[in-house]
Amino acid sequence: MAAPAPTAPPARTARRFSVGPSVGLLPFLAYLTVFLIVPTATVLVGAFQDDQGGFSLDKVSKLNDETPVHVLRESLILSFSSAAVGAVLGALLAYLIVTAPPTSVLRRVVSAVCGVLAQFGGVTLAFAWIATLGFGGLLTKVLADTLGTDPNGISQLYELPGLVLVYTYFQIPLMVIVFLPALEGLRPQWREAAVNLGATTWQYWTQVAFPLLRPAFLGSMLLLFANAFAAYATAAALISQGSPILPLLIRNSLTSEIVLGEHNFAYALSLEMIVVVAVVMSLYAWLLKRTSRWLS
Amino acid sequence: MKVRSTFVVLVALAASAALAGCAPPDDDKKSSTTSNGTDAAAATSVADFGTMDDLVKAAEDEGELNVIALPPDWANYGNIIKAFEDKYDITVNSDQPDVASQDEINAANQLKGTDRAPDVFDLGQSVALANTDLYAPYQVATFDEIPAEFKDPDGAWVNDYGGFMSVGYDSDVVPDVTSLDDLLGPDFKGKVALNGDPTAAGAAFSGVVMASVASGGSADDIAPGVDYFKRLKDAGNFLPVDPTSATIESGQTPVVIDWDYLNAAETAKLPSWKVFVPENAAIAGYYFQAINADAPHPAAARLWEEFLYSDEGQNLWLAGGARPVRADAMVEAGTIDQGLYDALPEVAGTPVIPTNEQTEAMAAYLADNWAKAIG
Numbered sequence: 219m220a221a222p223a224p225t226a227p228p229a230r231t232a233r234r235f236s237v238g239p240s241v242g243l244l245p246f247l248a249y250l251t252v253f254l255i256v257p258t259a260t261v262l263v264g265a266f267q268d269d270q271g272g273f274s275l276d277k278v279s280k281l282n283d284e285t286p287v288h289v290l291r292e293s294l295i296l297s298f299s300s301a302a303v304g305a306v307l308g309a310l311l312a313y314l315i316v317t318a319p320p321t322s323v324l325r326r327v328v329s330a331v332c333g334v335l336a337q338f339g340g341v342t343l344a345f346a347w348i349a350t351l352g353f354g355g356l357l358t359k360v361l362a363d364t365l366g367t368d369p370n371g372i373s374q375l376y377e378l379p380g381l382v383l384v385y386t387y388f389q390i391p392l393m394v395i396v397f398l399p400a401l402e403g404l405r406p407q408w409r410e411a412a413v414n415l416g417a418t419t420w421q422y423w424t425q426v427a428f429p430l431l432r433p434a435f436l437g438s439m440l441l442l443f444a445n446a447f448a449a450y451a452t453a454a455a456l457i458s459q460g461s462p463i464l465p466l467l468i469r470n471s472l473t474s475e476i477v478l479g480e481h482n483f484a485y486a487l488s489l490e491m492i493v494v495v496a497v498v499m500s501l502y503a504w505l506l507k508r509t510s511r512w513l514s
Numbered sequence: 515m516k517v518r519s520t521f522v523v524l525v526a527l528a529a530s531a532a533l534a535g536c537a538p539p540d541d542d543k544k545s546s547t548t549s550n551g552t553d554a555a556a557a558t559s560v561a562d563f564g565t566m567d568d569l570v571k572a573a574e575d576e577g578e579l580n581v582i583a584l585p586p587d588w589a590n591y592g593n594i595i596k597a598f599e600d601k602y603d604i605t606v607n608s609d610q611p612d613v614a615s616q617d618e619i620n621a622a623n624q625l626k627g628t629d630r631a632p633d634v635f636d637l638g639q640s641v642a643l644a645n646t647d648l649y650a651p652y653q654v655a656t657f658d659e660i661p662a663e664f665k666d667p668d669g670a671w672v673n674d675y676g677g678f679m680s681v682g683y684d685s686d687v688v689p690d691v692t693s694l695d696d697l698l699g700p701d702f703k704g705k706v707a708l709n710g711d712p713t714a715a716g717a718a719f720s721g722v723v724m725a726s727v728a729s730g731g732s733a734d735d736i737a738p739g740v741d742y743f744k745r746l747k748d749a750g751n752f753l754p755v756d757p758t759s760a761t762i763e764s765g766q767t768p769v770v771i772d773w774d775y776l777n778a779a780e781t782a783k784l785p786s787w788k789v790f791v792p793e794n795a796a797i798a799g800y801y802f803q804a805i806n807a808d809a810p811h812p813a814a815a816r817l818w819e820e821f822l823y824s825d826e827g828q829n830l831w832l833a834g835g836a837r838p839v840r841a842d843a844m845v846e847a848g849t850i851d852q853g854l855y856d857a858l859p860e861v862a863g864t865p866v867i868p869t870n871e872q873t874e875a876m877a878a879y880l881a882d883n884w885a886k887a888i889g
Contacts, residue, residue: 285885292889353704353755353766373704376754377889458756459711460885474714475615475641476877 264485277486290490292378293447293464300385301442308393309435316401332391339388344455347384351375378462381453389442396441400434433506440502444495464491554812559653560820572813574603579814582632583618585611587759589675589775590834597830598821604814614715615641622648626808633815635804636674638716642802643870646670649804652816654823659843664800674822675836676800678791678861679724682777686786687768694728694792697769703750707757707767713880720799721771723868728795733868736876744887759783774859778835793862825849
């Protein structure tokens with residue numbers, strides 16, 4: 219909304235102000251509707267339909283079959299392990315950055331690089347790894363020459379362990395970005411106060427700093443988890459056999475030319491993903507509530 | 515008050531979104547009647563247009579043809595499209611050349627009523643037979659020369675070209691392949707790739723059928739094939755990379771299980787690339803050609819079919835290493851390009867063509883077991 223003209227009477231300005239905020243929200247609400255509410259509703263309805271469009275629990279109960287359960291487990295393992303590795307290493311790196319003086323070149327370079335790498339995902343990242351560790355990759359040759367590993371490349375790159383490694387590549391910098399503000403909020407005065415009261419370094423970390431940082435740490439880790447859980451393009455470019463994670467199984471259900479009529483099963487799988495994220499988020503909210511109660 | 519106005523905004527938004535979602539697409543292209551009053555979308559043969567020249571004129575009036583999922587290096591489609599454009603005054607819009615058959619049907623449904631919808635399909639067997647209500651029946655001029663088992667009696671679909679499952683390999687990198695069991699040996703460590711995931715792509719599916727038949731299975735029993743790939747993986751020989759011309763030329767995938775016409779096309783770029791069809795397991799597969807019933811360019815779609823099934827179109831497929839469906843009739847009539855026909859890979863033994871029921875049963879088994887065997 220344009221700012222009110224300086225000549226406008228004060229009464230008009232006041233009236234415009236009361237409409238302003240909701241009008242300003244419009245684009246956001248439109249965005250939410252198109253990209254969140256409509257798709258979620260479509261998924262919800264589709265998951266409970268059979269191929270003819272009638273109500274049915276078939277597709278949802280099919281989630282209990284061996285393959286979808288196996289794939290869900292792999293997806294959770296991948297998301298959790300890459301989030302845990304990313305969170306721990308990212309937090310350590312963030313701490314190193316925070317302890318450097320604000321003007322130091324190292325600090326500025328590392329945070330700038332993290333900003334770039336956190337967004338370096340998708341097909342480009344997959345190809346970067348293939349060029350590094352795949353067949354004829356740069357590192358593959360070095361490793362084969364020095365350590366005597368397989369000169370044909372490491373086939374685990376195209377499987378789940380490879381995905382954990384590749385995901386960590388964008389999880390660590392993302393953790394640095396989202397966790398840095400929390401670490402910066404940790405005031406030196408608190409440490410001085412603790413030391414004045416006779417606390418050791420260990421006591422300061424375990425009884426003051428960790429409890430203060432825990433909500434931010436868990437929140438960041440949740441973000442990393444969701445980030446890995448929903449990531450698609452990197453995995454799609456790397457993995458061509460077996461659809462080992464949920465986003466790839468959804469793709470397969472939609473586009474397979476061998477197993478037909480699985481569209482509604484794709485909806486059921488999406489519903490499962492929504493439920494998983496909802497559970498993780500409620501868990502986080504509950505943890506946060508506990509932590510804040512303890513703090514107050 | 516404020517809460518309420520926000521709520522009103524939300525409702526209005528939701529309503530407008532719902533309306534936009536429901537509004538039927540503009541349908542002004544529906545009745546494309548030609549100059550002599552023929553409804554091109556209802557034409558079932560060239561006679562409905564009058565003569566071949568009338569069909570050409572109607573198609574050139576439309577001026578465009580939308581094709582989908584036709585990779586330029588697949589069965590010579592790059593040259594086929596070019597030859598069609600050179601011959602007629604029609605622009606071919608080749609959309610998403612690398613997608614799978616099901617994507618063609620998805621695109622037809624999603625773009626239905628727009629002028630971007632695909633006009634013609636080139637489909638794998640299961641997808642083709644599951645969507646027959648989407649096709650417009652049309653009998654090309656050479657319809658009678660196509661064997662009955664390769665067409666729908668009304669011409670809703672017609673097989674177009676086919677081939678046999680094969681093993682392509684770089685003879686500079688690996689020893690000559692004489693049987694599928696060779697691939698389990700130590701010379702093939704980390705070198706054997708399959709063209710796609712067999713639970714998703716037709717070529718990979720037929721590759722597993724081939725492995726099955728070669729290892730004592732049949733078109734009714736694909737389990738030995740899955741077991742073969744499990745052994746291949748346990749030996750460290752299976753390379754889980756999706757092979758393309760690029761991976762073959764760069765040496766990433768020195769052994770590729772794929773249709774013989776796709777493997778044969780690689781030999782032109784990589785002379786040491788050889789093609790082997792196992793003699794005890796000749797798995798044949800034909801693709802299905804059909805016209806979209808809602809084609810935005812119905813006359814051009816029909817002209818495209820006439821072109822594909824003409825001697826010229828069939829020989830163009832042959833030039834891509836594929837076996838055109840009219841091959842036998844053309845050999846008899848002497849219209850086939852004999853040099854190209856003789857250059858096709860040697861195939862011995864009875865060809866196996868899985869029926870639709872067999873394919874469905876095998877697909878169900880694969881959906882449950884492939885990820886376990888290979889994951």
